[in-house]
Amino acid sequence: MSIMKNFLNVILLLCVCLSWCFTEGAEKKDDSYTFQVSSLFPSSSSCVLSSKASNSKSSVRVVHMHGACSHLRTNKDARLDHEEILRRDQARVESIRSKLSKNIADGSVSMTKSTELPAKDGSILGSANYIITVGIGTPKHDLSLVFDTGSDLTWTQCQPCLKSCYSQTEPIFNASSSSSYHNVPCSSQMCENAASCSDSKCLYEVLYGDNSFTQGFLAKERFTLANDVLDDVYFGCGENNQGLFNGAAGILGLGRDKLSIPSQTATTYNNIFSYCLPSSESNTGHLTFGSAGISNSVKFTPVSSFPSPSSYGIDIVGISVGDNELEITPTSFSRDGAIIDSGTVITRLPTKVYAELRSVFKEKMSSYKSTPGRSILDTCYDFTGLDTVTLPTIAFSMGGGTVVELDGMGILYPLTQSQVCLAFAGEDDIPAIFGNVQQKTMEIVYDVAGGRVGFAPNGCS
Structure with missing residues (x-):
């Protein structure tokens, strides 16, 4: 009996480990992340080196x-x-x-x-x-x-x-x-x-x-x-x-x-x-x-045609928030397209797409206290006094069948503990931009000769 109990404990521990999010200290379920609020606010004086x-x-x-x-x-x-x-x-x-x-x-x-x-x-x-x-x-x-x-x-x-x-x-x-x-x-x-x-x-x-x-x-x-x-x-x-x-x-x-x-x-x-x-x-x-050390789990999407010789165009064909798929049609991104950019901070989406993403996100975050926005960020929350928060997952479906699920740190932009904001904004007349907040902790691979961009989790460790 004790052997069976120990075996079940091992299985339970393994399941917990497998559910651990890309971000240390964050537990991931199928459609949500739960993590420590303190992890949003790094130390201002100490540096943790990646190996x-x-x-x-x-x-x-x-x-x-x-x-x-x-x-x-x-x-x-x-x-x-x-x-x-x-x-x-x-x-x-x-x-x-x-x-x-x-x-x-x-x-x-x-x-x-x-x-x-x-x-x-x-x-x-x-x-x-x-x-x-x-x-x-x-x-x-x-x-x-x-x-x-x-x-x-x-x-x-x-x-x-x-x-x-x-x-x-x-x-x-x-x-x-x-x-x-x-x-x-x-x-x-x-x-x-x-x-x-x-x-x-x-x-x-x-x-x-x-x-x-x-x-x-x-x-x-x-x-x-x-x-x-x-x-x-x-x-x-x-x-x-x-x-x-x-x-x-x-x-x-x-x-x-x-x-x-x-x-x-x-x-x-x-x-x-x-x-x-x-x-x-x-x-x-x-x-x-070079290709040395690139993860075997990288999934690639083709670089799309784009009216700039410098930019890396991508095709965004779907976005999900938790268990909700946004109503994205073939024309949602067709006018201006989309790019991935290391220098843009906040991801920009067409206004209509962003409005739906924001609406679904707000619904799933309704148990948290909202707070006024700042600058281009209009969906913010007050996490004062909370030890943990639970966020819905956000995933992007891209051309070629690649699905990119954001790390928990790639969803929010923390200003202060009383003002933590959804790290997206709506804007028309520009390409959608997959910004650098959303790229956090992922391995992003640019196979320029092959005309493709790849994504894999846990890229910094």
């Missing part, structure tokens, strides 16, 4: 630039400025709208004529961005760059700052001290869309949607990604830069155009990269180039 970034020689750590793991954050006890994050997130979305409308009006997918952007770079800049450390030059100069799937050209500030440079945490890169630095001549094919030339040297210019900009020389240099050394990487050496880059030294472009890092390193990494965005600002994730 995954050390498992591959081409993998680097990803940290939230405003979090405890970021050396760019000078005041470790400072709270996130959510108003500024959400304001700049909306500016990025409006920039995406402007960029795409100009591309469509021109009948092309190249640079907007009004800004004459060289290198076909994405003229969008995010707010709550994630950074990695990259070595540039010989000898290697470690710099923190924001990585962005919506941009192509990688750039960093360079000495001398002929006009102005914004304040960055690390010393500004000095090209004259690097033995591997070379300017790109105007005769190069890579310079065909350049803004201008100076002494036969190719110049570039990128203007972002919030009026930040970078100008300088298109150059080639040695890059060090983790333990991999890459020679003759095209990048922008910016000698005139202004904007709110939060102390980062520049941008790492992960778009689809020929000047992006994945395109330039295609022979080394087969045009494949993956990343995991950490569950909170106190944790780390990873950015990995």
